[in-house]
Amino acid sequence: MKVLLFFGLLAIALADNTRFEGEKVFRVKPVLDEHVTLIKDLAKSIEVDFWSPENAEQVTAGTDVDIRVPAIYLDLVYTMLQQSEMEHEVLIEDVQRAVDGQADTGPSPRAHSYTKYNTWSVIESWIDSIASSNANLVSKQSIGNTYEGRTMTILKLGKKSSSSKPAIFLDCGIHAREWISPAFCQWFVNEALTTYGSDAQMTSLLDQMDVFVLPVFNVDGYHYTHTNNRMWRKTRSRKSGSSCIGADPNRNFDAGWCTLGASSNPCSDTYCGATPESEIEVKNVANFIRKNKSVIKAYLTIHSYSQLLLFPYSYTYDLAATHNELMSIAEGASSALRSLYGTRYTSGPGATTIYPAAGGSDDWAYDLGVKYSFTFELRDTGRYGFLLPESQIKPTCEETMLAVKYIAAYVQKNLY
Template identity: 35%
Template sequence: MLRPILLVCCVGTFYAEKVRYDGHKIIRVTPNSEAEFYQLDEFQQYLAKERVDIWHKSSGPNSHLDFRVGPDMGYILGHLRLTSRVLIPNVQAYIDYELKTNIMSKQHAGAGFDYRMYHDLDEIMDWMKDIVSQYSEIAQLFPITESFEGRQLNGIKISVDPRPGKPGIWLEGGIHAREWISPATVIYMTGQFLEQNGKDPNVTAALKAFDVYIVPVVNIDGYEYTRKTDRMWRKTRSKRDGQRCVGVDPNRNWDFHWCAQPGASTDPCSDSYCGPSAFSEKVVSGIADYIQNKTINVVGFIDFHSYSQLWMTPWGYTKALPKDADAQDVTSAAAVGAIESVHGTKYKYGSIANIIYVATGSSADWTYGGANIEYSVGVELRDTGKYGFLLPPDQIVPSGQETLAGVLAFMSSINMSK
């Protein structure tokens, strides 16, 4: 086992001592040809069997593989025949730096919610209640479901000039627990939608055209686990009788080409485990049920992840393109252009399987193929590997600013296409 063994008793009540990653490195390997990728793909399959923590999977020549190795895992590198480089020399040092700078932000924060720092789940839930109370004329909480550990999953609906059949945009973050920049970015954008309505013409126009449904943290159990126990945890925290390993990858659990190979794992101990059945995870099935609610009209969907700076559309399960690929590309080009205009951050766009790797049972594939939402997107936020999942909090606001510009351009492009 490569992940340190945790003694966890009474799920949702007690947590083990925090897992540490002293001396763990992130290694990057980039194949330069088909022959090198063939070798690397064999190595990736070996990593999967050994349950190595893969941060970014290679999908072909010039597509890099990032993976984590501990100080006692030299045997892993002994199987690698290609040139590699160390991307992050000590994962724990990066975790400590992220925590230290977050604490410093908290110490310097004034009264109220600070968008410049990472917050725990209780703080986020309190903020959700407070902000809908502050903007009660246009915002309200809506209940979705309970999580496996019994936490209430809620969203925020922003509706200006409500009318029957008004189109909606669904924004969600934190489906993978360790991707902290995702909830933080979604939270920042939510604040801006509410604060800038009637002030910023782009925000005002977007809210006039669309209702916005926002779920800042989808994987609420997993997110809280990353805060208290294991910063590198990715999955949910569900546990089945007789199952040794905990959790399911909630972005492989949607009922569209669910668990089709090679885009997911059937190994319960894998970080890409698809689950015992489609929609086995309550937070996933709850969101799917809500999206299909007959009283709402979702026409655009974005699931925010990190990292790699990609704006991705279906399909994930195949490299073949969907019938709406051209229309999706128009909105994607508008989004990445707007993102770059803010801080110069460069994003690429394309279909999931072609731009990153094959992934089955994903949210964007289901919303497009199962719920008929034409403009379905998965976004990989900052960065491209310098910090990976451990982005310092001083990048939250810049990420929020540029991503909001991309979302507004995406919404405007959809509106013009109607």
């Protein structure tokens, strides 16, 4: 492994790179323990961006690894791959071209569209508009501000009632760069409102239950991906004593906090934060769910990518007490999703289906007592990864609606 000699010589610190010309996304296929070691050594020596799994520590033999490599390191990586004889392919030839190619119909920064990746300011205006124009079915509530002072607003969908109704909690955009996720939450709200009264299932759902929708969880990070760095993942909080910014909100919940699959390094993309709920966004959501624990019967969180429908646990390999029921629901929902376009999802507990990851929102909600807790990893399986083109928003949201409606119908039938 002579290539290891290059690591120390060529490793340099990169500034926050907002352009990605010449960068590539590789899928490497480690099959030997020495391949795994090599990838981990590479990650320690140069700045690579793990797309799947989410950090070097989660790399195992026999599992594909998707990494974004800056242009200045391409020769090094190609040398490493050649000398190690590790199988690989290039998923994205030029990351900047893929970034530019996401917007299929050209930019429209001010007009909201359900088939575009809207900026935070556009989404914020949409939240106000959708609530005011559907007052009979929608109310909005601030659950607090983000680190940078932006308002976190929940939309409550449901027929008005004099007494509290059982509810489903749905959030999108925990990870800033997963743009298809907030697109789905907006799609869900619109679909629920426009089909109420004509779609029997949706009408029944909103008559009998409420749906709390948080359109963008990590608002600061999402805004930053539109203005500075498309590949940003974390929050934007600052910690004294560290020049690195943000924590991973989906490692910051108090569920096996900072053990498996999470990092205590503030510079890591999977940094668990200084303490559980150190991120104000996480604390705001956790406080809301705790406050409404008596009515929230299901928790759904939308991520990308990999086409997976996961459920607890991710922080341990132990099976959830209701494993069989959760697996049955996930498989039924995945089947409903597949019925539209043939998109195949894999179902199972997070730790064994994808990789162990402590501090996740779904595990935390489940341990709190929210029985039906699921994480969606939407399209695709790596061809575009986080850079899914806008042309795929509509089919992705349409099929995901079928899965969410399947879960909602199950929850509704098993309320009492």
